[in-house]
Structures are given as structure tokens and as C-alpha cells.
Amino acid sequence: DxxxxxxxxxxxxxxGQRVTLRCSPRSGDLxxxxxxxxxxxxxxxxxxxxxxxxxxxxxxxxxxxxxxxPDLHSELNLSSLELGDSALYFCASSADEETEAxxxxxxxxxxx
Amino acid sequence: TQLLEQSPQFLxxxxxxxxxxxxxxxxxxxxxxxxxxxxxxxxxxxxxxVTGGEVKKxxxxxxxxxxxxxxxxxxxxxAQPGDTGLYLCAGVAFNSGYALNxxxxxxxxxxx
Numbered sequence: 001d002x003x004x005x006x007x008x009x010x011x012x013x014x015x016g017q018r019v020t021l022r023c024s025p026r027s028g029d030l031x032x033x034x035x036x037x038x039x040x041x042x043x044x045x046x047x048x049x050x051x052x053x054x055x056x057x058x059x060x061x062x063x064x065x066x067x068x069x070p071d072l073h074s075e076l077n078l079s080s081l082e083l084g085d086s087a088l089y090f091c092a093s094s095a096d097e098e099t100e101a102x103x104x105x106x107x108x109x110x111x112x
Numbered sequence: 113t114q115l116l117e118q119s120p121q122f123l124x125x126x127x128x129x130x131x132x133x134x135x136x137x138x139x140x141x142x143x144x145x146x147x148x149x150x151x152x153x154x155x156x157x158x159x160x161x162v163t164g165g166e167v168k169k170x171x172x173x174x175x176x177x178x179x180x181x182x183x184x185x186x187x188x189x190x191a192q193p194g195d196t197g198l199y200l201c202a203g204v205a206f207n208s209g210y211a212l213n214x215x216x217x218x219x220x221x222x223x224x
Contacts, residue, residue, distance in 0.1 A: 002154065002156075004154075031210065033210070033211060033212075035212075035214075041216075042200075042214055042215065042216035042217060043155070043200065043202075043212075043214035043217075044214070045211045045212060045213065045214075048210075048211050056211045058211060090154050090155075092154075094210055097210055098210065099210065100145070100157055100160055100210070101210055101212070102157070103154030103155050103156070104154050105152070105153055105154050106152075106153075106154050
């Protein structure tokens with residue numbers, strides 16, 4: 001158990017809908033990272049937050065957004081969902097921006 | 113665009129054999145990490161290499177970081193069925209916090 005908690009574990013929704021994925025980092029970790037894993041693209045970095053502020057952006061679509069709250073948990077919002085958004089979404093957390101990150105078990109999103 | 117190229121993509125071997133997985137890039141990284149991922153789980157960190165030319169050993173696993181910090185290899189001696197899984201390399205670019213650039217992974221199957 002990495003100490004990073006993601007909910008829900010599975011999510012099935014229809015095209016055009018909006019979903020919210022939640023991540024609780026390890027106790028004391030200030031940095032949260034979101035990744036998307038698909039069969040064709042592999043693991044892709046989406047976005048990073050540090051102590052409530054956005055720090056780095058990767059291959060995140062404009063339909064996706066995220067935030068980190070004062071209690072340090074983070075949410076990833078996916079809107080206008082398309083079939084191609086079906087993937088595993090991972091959250092990782094680290095103590096700061098220079099130490100190793102630990103991954104949660106992921107949320108499997110299926111868009112039908 | 114995948115910054116890190118892993119080879120081979122798939123590997124099926126028998127228990128007791130040795131194997132090497134390669135991770136190559138044209139980019140220089142401040143550090144490189146190796147993860148193992150099992151189905152339905154998040155990636156689990158195996159090792160971090162930081163210094164060019166560095167070699168780290170973890171029981172039967174040997175990790176090497178290239179002198180130019182652009183490539184790395186993972187060598188497994190006397191593979192066991194418990195080594196089965198997806199092996200991922202990930203590079204940390206300079207001044208990027210700890211956002212990881214992942215390779216697509218090497219899927220290893222070790223049969224008894």
C-alpha cells in the first residue's frame with residue numbers, strides 16, 4: 001500500500017458526460033501528480049500541483065482540469081468525455097518537488 | 113512523442129534465464145527511475161539512478177545509468193515467475209519538478 005488513495009476504482013460513463021476523480025496523497029506530501037495510462041500511449045504526465053498551486057503541465061487536454069485543495073487532496077475533472085478518454089488515471093504524491101513520488105492504484109475510466 | 117524508448121516491448125522467458133531491458137533517449141535527464149507495474153495496480157518504484165555511470169543492485173536486479181544520462185538498462189539474473197510484470201523506465205527532466213516522462217514499458221513473462 002503506497003498510502004495514496006484514489007476513488008473511485010472504476011467508473012463507467014457515457015460520451016459527453018463529466019466525471020471527477022479524487023486523490024488523497026500520502027500524509028504530509030505536498031505535491032500531487034496526475035497521469036493517464038492507455039494501451040497506445042503508455043503513461044503520460046498530465047499535471048502537477050504543489051501545495052495548492054499548479055506547477056507543471058504535460059499532455060493535458062483543455063477538456064480536463066484539476067485542482068488541489070487546502071487539505072492537499074486533489075481532483076481531476078474530465079468533461080465532454082470521448083471514447084478515447086477511456087484509460088487508467090493515476091495520481092502520485094511526493095513530499096516535495098525533488099523527491100520520489102508514490103502512485104495510487106488508479107481509477108479505471110470507461111467511456112461508452 | 114515518447115521521450116524514452118524501451119526495448120524489447122515484450123519478453124517471454126523461462127525461469128532461470130537472464131535478461132536485459134533497455135531504456136534510451138536523446139534527452140538528458142537529472143535522474144531516471146525504474147518501476148514495476150502489475151495488472152490493476154499502480155507502478156511501484158524499484159530504483160532511482162542519479163549519477164552518470166551509476167550502477168545499483170537490488171537482489172537479482174542490476175540497474176545502470178548511462179554516462180551521458182540519456183539511457184539506462186535493467187538486467188535480471190536468474191529470472192523467477194515472481195518477476196513477471198510490466199517494467200517501466202521514467203526520466204525526470206531538469207527544472208520540471210518531479211514530473212516523469214515514461215517509456216511505454218517492457219512486458220515480461222517468466223514461465224516455470
